Amino acid sequence: MGEIAERYRRRAEAFERKVAAVEPDQWEDQSPCARWTARDVVEHVVMMHGVMLQPVARKLEPADDPLTAFQEARAAVEEVLDDPILALTETDTPTGPLTTERHIDQVVSDDLVLHGWDLARATDQDETMEPADVERLWAAAVKIPPDLMEKFRTPDAFGEGIEVYGPEVHVPADAPLQDRLLGLIGREP
Template sequence: MIADRYRARADAFEHKVATVRSDQWTNPSPCAKWTALEVVDHVIEMHGVMLGQPIPRTEDPLTDFREARRQVQEALESDRATSEVSTPVGPMTLEQHVDQVVSDDLVLHGWDLARATGQDETIPAADVERLWASAAAVPPELMERFRTPGAFGPGIEVYGAEIEVPADASLQDRLLGYVGRDPLSKSS
Protein backbone atom coordinates (compact mmCIF):
# COMPACT_ATOMS: atom_id res chain seq x y z
CA MET A 1 0.00 0.00 0.00
CA ILE A 2 2.71 2.52 1.01
CA ALA A 3 4.90 1.51 -1.92
CA ASP A 4 1.94 1.84 -4.28
CA ARG A 5 0.98 5.25 -2.90
CA TYR A 6 4.60 6.41 -3.21
CA ARG A 7 4.78 5.11 -6.81
CA ALA A 8 1.60 6.93 -7.86
CA ARG A 9 2.76 10.18 -6.27
CA ALA A 10 6.25 9.84 -7.74
CA ASP A 11 4.72 9.24 -11.19
CA ALA A 12 2.72 12.47 -10.88
CA PHE A 13 5.72 14.45 -9.63
CA GLU A 14 7.99 13.05 -12.34
CA HIS A 15 5.44 14.10 -14.97
CA LYS A 16 5.52 17.65 -13.60
CA VAL A 17 9.34 17.70 -13.61
CA ALA A 18 9.39 16.37 -17.19
CA THR A 19 6.93 19.08 -18.27
CA VAL A 20 8.98 22.03 -16.96
CA ARG A 21 10.41 24.07 -19.84
CA SER A 22 14.09 25.05 -19.58
CA ASP A 23 13.15 28.73 -19.17
CA GLN A 24 10.90 27.95 -16.17
CA TRP A 25 13.44 26.51 -13.75
CA THR A 26 14.19 29.94 -12.26
CA ASN A 27 10.50 30.82 -11.75
CA PRO A 28 9.64 31.63 -8.13
CA SER A 29 7.64 29.00 -6.30
CA PRO A 30 5.10 29.27 -3.48
CA CYS A 31 7.89 28.13 -1.14
CA ALA A 32 9.52 31.34 0.06
CA LYS A 33 12.93 31.91 -1.48
CA TRP A 34 12.80 28.78 -3.68
CA THR A 35 12.69 28.59 -7.45
CA ALA A 36 11.05 25.73 -9.33
CA LEU A 37 14.47 24.06 -9.56
CA GLU A 38 15.07 24.45 -5.84
CA VAL A 39 11.73 22.75 -5.11
CA VAL A 40 12.86 19.73 -7.14
CA ASP A 41 16.32 19.85 -5.53
CA HIS A 42 14.69 19.78 -2.08
CA VAL A 43 12.54 16.78 -3.00
CA ILE A 44 15.59 14.90 -4.27
CA GLU A 45 17.59 15.83 -1.18
CA MET A 46 14.80 14.58 1.10
CA HIS A 47 14.80 11.26 -0.73
CA GLY A 48 18.46 10.95 0.24
CA VAL A 49 17.62 11.88 3.84
CA MET A 50 15.09 9.03 3.96
CA LEU A 51 17.73 6.62 2.71
CA GLY A 52 20.51 7.95 4.91
CA GLN A 53 22.71 8.80 1.95
CA PRO A 54 22.82 11.58 -0.64
CA ILE A 55 21.43 10.95 -4.11
CA PRO A 56 24.10 11.27 -6.83
CA ARG A 57 23.47 14.40 -8.87
CA THR A 58 23.87 15.40 -12.50
CA GLU A 59 22.94 18.63 -14.26
CA ASP A 60 19.49 17.26 -15.16
CA PRO A 61 16.72 17.49 -12.53
CA LEU A 62 14.62 14.84 -14.28
CA THR A 63 17.47 12.32 -14.32
CA ASP A 64 18.21 13.10 -10.67
CA PHE A 65 14.60 12.70 -9.58
CA ARG A 66 14.31 9.41 -11.46
CA GLU A 67 17.38 8.10 -9.62
CA ALA A 68 16.04 9.30 -6.26
CA ARG A 69 12.69 7.64 -6.78
CA ARG A 70 14.33 4.44 -8.04
CA GLN A 71 16.35 4.19 -4.84
CA VAL A 72 13.37 4.88 -2.58
CA GLN A 73 11.13 2.48 -4.50
CA GLU A 74 13.81 -0.19 -4.25
CA ALA A 75 14.02 0.34 -0.47
CA LEU A 76 10.22 0.20 -0.15
CA GLU A 77 10.13 -3.13 -1.99
CA SER A 78 12.89 -4.70 0.13
CA ASP A 79 13.20 -6.01 3.69
CA ARG A 80 14.59 -2.60 4.57
CA ALA A 81 11.05 -1.13 4.35
CA THR A 82 10.08 -2.57 7.72
CA SER A 83 13.35 -1.74 9.49
CA GLU A 84 13.12 0.83 12.27
CA VAL A 85 14.65 4.26 11.68
CA SER A 86 15.14 7.21 13.99
CA THR A 87 13.18 10.31 13.01
CA PRO A 88 12.70 13.76 14.54
CA VAL A 89 9.28 12.65 15.83
CA GLY A 90 10.42 9.26 17.14
CA PRO A 91 11.18 5.78 15.78
CA MET A 92 9.13 4.33 12.95
CA THR A 93 9.67 1.99 10.03
CA LEU A 94 11.42 3.28 6.93
CA GLU A 95 8.23 2.84 4.90
CA GLN A 96 6.23 4.87 7.44
CA HIS A 97 8.85 7.62 7.38
CA VAL A 98 8.85 7.71 3.58
CA ASP A 99 5.04 7.78 3.58
CA GLN A 100 4.80 10.63 6.08
CA VAL A 101 7.61 12.76 4.69
CA VAL A 102 8.75 12.17 1.11
CA SER A 103 5.51 10.77 -0.24
CA ASP A 104 3.51 13.65 1.21
CA ASP A 105 6.19 16.07 -0.04
CA LEU A 106 5.61 14.81 -3.57
CA VAL A 107 2.00 15.97 -3.33
CA LEU A 108 2.59 19.38 -1.75
CA HIS A 109 5.76 20.19 -3.64
CA GLY A 110 4.10 18.87 -6.80
CA TRP A 111 1.54 21.63 -6.29
CA ASP A 112 4.38 24.12 -5.71
CA LEU A 113 6.07 23.04 -8.94
CA ALA A 114 2.79 23.16 -10.87
CA ARG A 115 2.05 26.66 -9.54
CA ALA A 116 5.57 27.86 -10.39
CA THR A 117 5.45 26.53 -13.95
CA GLY A 118 1.81 27.01 -14.95
CA GLN A 119 0.84 23.32 -14.86
CA ASP A 120 -2.39 21.72 -13.63
CA GLU A 121 -2.51 22.35 -9.86
CA THR A 122 -5.22 19.83 -9.07
CA ILE A 123 -4.26 17.45 -6.28
CA PRO A 124 -6.07 14.08 -6.38
CA ALA A 125 -9.02 14.17 -3.96
CA ALA A 126 -7.79 11.10 -2.04
CA ASP A 127 -4.46 12.81 -1.43
CA VAL A 128 -6.13 16.04 -0.32
CA GLU A 129 -8.34 14.14 2.13
CA ARG A 130 -5.44 12.08 3.49
CA LEU A 131 -3.10 15.06 3.91
CA TRP A 132 -5.89 17.16 5.46
CA ALA A 133 -6.63 14.43 8.00
CA SER A 134 -2.97 14.01 8.93
CA ALA A 135 -2.27 17.77 9.15
CA ALA A 136 -5.41 18.42 11.20
CA ALA A 137 -4.43 15.62 13.61
CA VAL A 138 -1.05 17.17 14.50
CA PRO A 139 -1.12 18.29 18.15
CA PRO A 140 -0.77 22.10 18.58
CA GLU A 141 2.67 21.89 20.24
CA LEU A 142 4.03 19.75 17.41
CA MET A 143 2.35 21.99 14.81
CA GLU A 144 4.19 24.94 16.32
CA ARG A 145 7.45 23.03 15.84
CA PHE A 146 6.41 22.14 12.26
CA ARG A 147 5.95 25.84 11.54
CA THR A 148 9.29 26.86 13.13
CA PRO A 149 12.05 27.22 10.51
CA GLY A 150 15.05 25.05 11.38
CA ALA A 151 13.27 23.02 14.10
CA PHE A 152 14.07 19.80 12.22
CA GLY A 153 17.45 20.90 10.88
CA PRO A 154 19.05 23.78 9.01
CA GLY A 155 16.81 25.18 6.30
CA ILE A 156 13.94 22.78 7.04
CA GLU A 157 10.47 24.18 7.58
CA VAL A 158 7.78 21.53 7.48
CA TYR A 159 4.86 23.96 7.21
CA GLY A 160 4.75 27.71 6.78
CA ALA A 161 2.52 30.08 8.70
CA GLU A 162 -1.15 29.37 8.06
CA ILE A 163 -2.72 31.47 5.31
CA GLU A 164 -6.39 32.30 5.74
CA VAL A 165 -8.71 31.16 2.98
CA PRO A 166 -12.49 31.65 2.79
CA ALA A 167 -14.51 29.24 4.95
CA ASP A 168 -16.25 27.94 1.82
CA ALA A 169 -12.97 27.26 -0.02
CA SER A 170 -12.36 23.81 -1.45
CA LEU A 171 -10.68 21.26 0.79
CA GLN A 172 -7.58 21.50 -1.42
CA ASP A 173 -7.40 25.27 -0.86
CA ARG A 174 -8.02 24.87 2.87
CA LEU A 175 -5.24 22.26 3.07
CA LEU A 176 -2.83 24.48 1.16
CA GLY A 177 -3.63 27.48 3.34
CA TYR A 178 -3.22 25.41 6.48
CA VAL A 179 0.28 24.26 5.48
CA GLY A 180 1.36 27.77 4.49
CA ARG A 181 0.62 28.05 0.78
CA ASP A 182 -1.55 30.77 -0.73
CA PRO A 183 -3.82 28.91 -3.14
CA LEU A 184 -5.60 32.11 -4.09
CA SER A 185 -2.52 33.97 -5.35
CA LYS A 186 -1.87 34.10 -9.07
CA SER A 187 0.06 31.34 -10.83
CA SER A 188 3.37 32.11 -12.48
Protein backbone atom coordinates in the same frame (compact mmCIF):
# COMPACT_ATOMS: atom_id res chain seq x y z
CA MET B 1 3.44 -4.45 -3.46
CA GLY B 2 2.05 -2.85 -0.33
CA GLU B 3 -0.23 0.16 0.06
CA ILE B 4 2.64 2.51 0.98
CA ALA B 5 4.70 1.49 -2.05
CA GLU B 6 1.69 1.84 -4.36
CA ARG B 7 0.86 5.28 -2.97
CA TYR B 8 4.49 6.39 -3.34
CA ARG B 9 4.68 5.14 -6.95
CA ARG B 10 1.46 6.90 -7.93
CA ARG B 11 2.57 10.17 -6.37
CA ALA B 12 6.11 9.88 -7.77
CA GLU B 13 4.74 9.31 -11.26
CA ALA B 14 2.61 12.46 -10.99
CA PHE B 15 5.54 14.49 -9.67
CA GLU B 16 7.87 13.18 -12.38
CA ARG B 17 5.37 14.23 -15.07
CA LYS B 18 5.45 17.76 -13.63
CA VAL B 19 9.26 17.83 -13.55
CA ALA B 20 9.41 16.57 -17.15
CA ALA B 21 6.97 19.30 -18.25
CA VAL B 22 9.07 22.18 -16.92
CA GLU B 23 10.42 24.27 -19.80
CA PRO B 24 14.15 25.10 -19.66
CA ASP B 25 13.44 28.80 -19.09
CA GLN B 26 11.10 28.04 -16.13
CA TRP B 27 13.62 26.49 -13.74
CA GLU B 28 14.44 29.84 -12.14
CA ASP B 29 10.77 30.90 -11.80
CA GLN B 30 9.63 31.69 -8.27
CA SER B 31 7.72 28.96 -6.45
CA PRO B 32 5.11 29.56 -3.74
CA CYS B 33 7.90 28.83 -1.23
CA ALA B 34 9.45 32.26 -0.63
CA ARG B 35 13.07 31.15 -0.78
CA TRP B 36 12.73 28.61 -3.61
CA THR B 37 12.65 28.61 -7.39
CA ALA B 38 11.13 25.74 -9.37
CA ARG B 39 14.60 24.14 -9.44
CA ASP B 40 14.89 24.49 -5.65
CA VAL B 41 11.58 22.66 -5.18
CA VAL B 42 12.89 19.64 -7.10
CA GLU B 43 16.30 19.82 -5.39
CA HIS B 44 14.53 19.80 -2.00
CA VAL B 45 12.44 16.77 -2.94
CA VAL B 46 15.54 14.92 -4.15
CA MET B 47 17.49 15.90 -1.02
CA MET B 48 14.69 14.59 1.21
CA HIS B 49 14.70 11.31 -0.70
CA GLY B 50 18.39 11.09 0.22
CA VAL B 51 17.54 11.70 3.88
CA MET B 52 15.05 8.81 3.79
CA LEU B 53 17.74 6.52 2.38
CA GLN B 54 20.38 7.23 5.05
CA PRO B 55 18.99 4.87 7.74
CA VAL B 56 19.28 1.94 5.31
CA ALA B 57 22.81 2.92 4.22
CA ARG B 58 21.83 4.10 0.74
CA LYS B 59 23.14 7.25 -0.89
CA LEU B 60 22.16 9.27 -3.95
CA GLU B 61 24.77 10.31 -6.48
CA PRO B 62 24.61 13.85 -7.94
CA ALA B 63 22.82 14.15 -11.29
CA ASP B 64 23.22 16.69 -14.08
CA ASP B 65 19.62 17.85 -14.33
CA PRO B 66 16.48 17.96 -12.15
CA LEU B 67 14.60 15.26 -14.06
CA THR B 68 17.46 12.75 -13.91
CA ALA B 69 18.08 13.59 -10.24
CA PHE B 70 14.44 12.90 -9.39
CA GLN B 71 14.30 9.72 -11.46
CA GLU B 72 17.37 8.35 -9.69
CA ALA B 73 16.03 9.33 -6.26
CA ARG B 74 12.69 7.73 -7.09
CA ALA B 75 14.34 4.49 -8.24
CA ALA B 76 16.39 4.31 -5.02
CA VAL B 77 13.32 4.81 -2.82
CA GLU B 78 11.30 2.28 -4.81
CA GLU B 79 14.13 -0.24 -4.37
CA VAL B 80 13.93 0.24 -0.60
CA LEU B 81 10.14 -0.06 -0.59
CA ASP B 82 10.39 -3.30 -2.60
CA ASP B 83 12.81 -4.87 -0.10
CA PRO B 84 10.89 -6.11 2.97
CA ILE B 85 13.95 -6.00 5.19
CA LEU B 86 14.88 -2.43 4.25
CA ALA B 87 11.27 -1.23 4.22
CA LEU B 88 10.65 -2.52 7.73
CA THR B 89 13.95 -1.32 9.21
CA GLU B 90 13.13 0.90 12.17
CA THR B 91 14.65 4.37 12.27
CA ASP B 92 14.61 7.30 14.67
CA THR B 93 12.72 10.31 13.31
CA PRO B 94 11.90 13.76 14.72
CA THR B 95 8.44 12.41 15.63
CA GLY B 96 9.68 9.11 17.11
CA PRO B 97 10.69 5.67 15.81
CA LEU B 98 9.17 4.59 12.50
CA THR B 99 9.82 1.93 9.91
CA THR B 100 11.63 3.22 6.84
CA GLU B 101 8.53 2.69 4.68
CA ARG B 102 6.30 4.60 7.12
CA HIS B 103 8.86 7.43 7.29
CA ILE B 104 8.96 7.57 3.48
CA ASP B 105 5.15 7.63 3.43
CA GLN B 106 4.87 10.46 5.96
CA VAL B 107 7.66 12.62 4.54
CA VAL B 108 8.67 12.27 0.89
CA SER B 109 5.47 10.66 -0.35
CA ASP B 110 3.42 13.49 1.14
CA ASP B 111 6.01 15.99 -0.12
CA LEU B 112 5.44 14.76 -3.66
CA VAL B 113 1.84 15.94 -3.46
CA LEU B 114 2.48 19.27 -1.74
CA HIS B 115 5.64 20.17 -3.62
CA GLY B 116 4.02 18.92 -6.81
CA TRP B 117 1.52 21.73 -6.27
CA ASP B 118 4.40 24.16 -5.67
CA LEU B 119 6.10 23.09 -8.89
CA ALA B 120 2.85 23.27 -10.85
CA ARG B 121 2.12 26.76 -9.53
CA ALA B 122 5.66 27.96 -10.33
CA THR B 123 5.59 26.60 -13.89
CA ASP B 124 1.98 27.22 -14.93
CA GLN B 125 0.90 23.57 -14.85
CA ASP B 126 -2.35 22.01 -13.61
CA GLU B 127 -2.41 22.55 -9.82
CA THR B 128 -5.14 20.03 -9.08
CA MET B 129 -4.13 17.51 -6.44
CA GLU B 130 -5.60 14.01 -6.37
CA PRO B 131 -8.71 14.33 -4.13
CA ALA B 132 -7.85 11.18 -2.15
CA ASP B 133 -4.42 12.66 -1.39
CA VAL B 134 -5.95 15.95 -0.31
CA GLU B 135 -8.32 14.14 2.05
CA ARG B 136 -5.52 12.01 3.48
CA LEU B 137 -3.16 14.97 3.97
CA TRP B 138 -5.93 17.10 5.49
CA ALA B 139 -6.88 14.36 7.96
CA ALA B 140 -3.24 14.03 9.05
CA ALA B 141 -2.60 17.78 9.25
CA VAL B 142 -5.59 18.59 11.45
CA LYS B 143 -4.48 15.91 13.95
CA ILE B 144 -1.07 17.52 14.49
CA PRO B 145 -0.87 18.70 18.12
CA PRO B 146 -0.49 22.50 18.48
CA ASP B 147 3.04 22.30 19.92
CA LEU B 148 4.24 20.12 17.04
CA MET B 149 2.43 22.35 14.51
CA GLU B 150 4.30 25.31 15.97
CA LYS B 151 7.57 23.43 15.50
CA PHE B 152 6.54 22.59 11.90
CA ARG B 153 6.06 26.32 11.28
CA THR B 154 9.45 27.25 12.80
CA PRO B 155 12.18 27.59 10.16
CA ASP B 156 15.20 25.31 10.78
CA ALA B 157 13.47 23.43 13.65
CA PHE B 158 14.24 20.11 11.93
CA GLY B 159 17.61 21.15 10.51
CA GLU B 160 19.21 24.00 8.65
CA GLY B 161 17.16 25.09 5.66
CA ILE B 162 14.20 22.85 6.53
CA GLU B 163 10.84 24.57 6.87
CA VAL B 164 7.97 22.12 7.07
CA TYR B 165 5.02 24.55 7.00
CA GLY B 166 4.77 28.30 6.62
CA PRO B 167 2.48 30.58 8.63
CA GLU B 168 -1.17 29.64 8.17
CA VAL B 169 -3.00 31.52 5.41
CA HIS B 170 -6.65 32.29 6.16
CA VAL B 171 -8.97 30.41 3.82
CA PRO B 172 -12.78 30.48 4.19
CA ALA B 173 -14.23 27.41 5.92
CA ASP B 174 -16.43 26.72 2.89
CA ALA B 175 -13.51 26.79 0.43
CA PRO B 176 -12.59 23.56 -1.41
CA LEU B 177 -10.61 21.15 0.75
CA GLN B 178 -7.49 21.56 -1.40
CA ASP B 179 -7.53 25.30 -0.72
CA ARG B 180 -8.04 24.77 3.02
CA LEU B 181 -5.15 22.28 3.09
CA LEU B 182 -2.90 24.71 1.24
CA GLY B 183 -3.81 27.54 3.62
CA LEU B 184 -3.19 25.35 6.65
CA ILE B 185 0.33 24.51 5.49
CA GLY B 186 1.10 28.12 4.66
CA ARG B 187 0.37 28.38 0.94
CA GLU B 188 -1.79 30.99 -0.77
CA PRO B 189 -4.26 28.90 -2.79
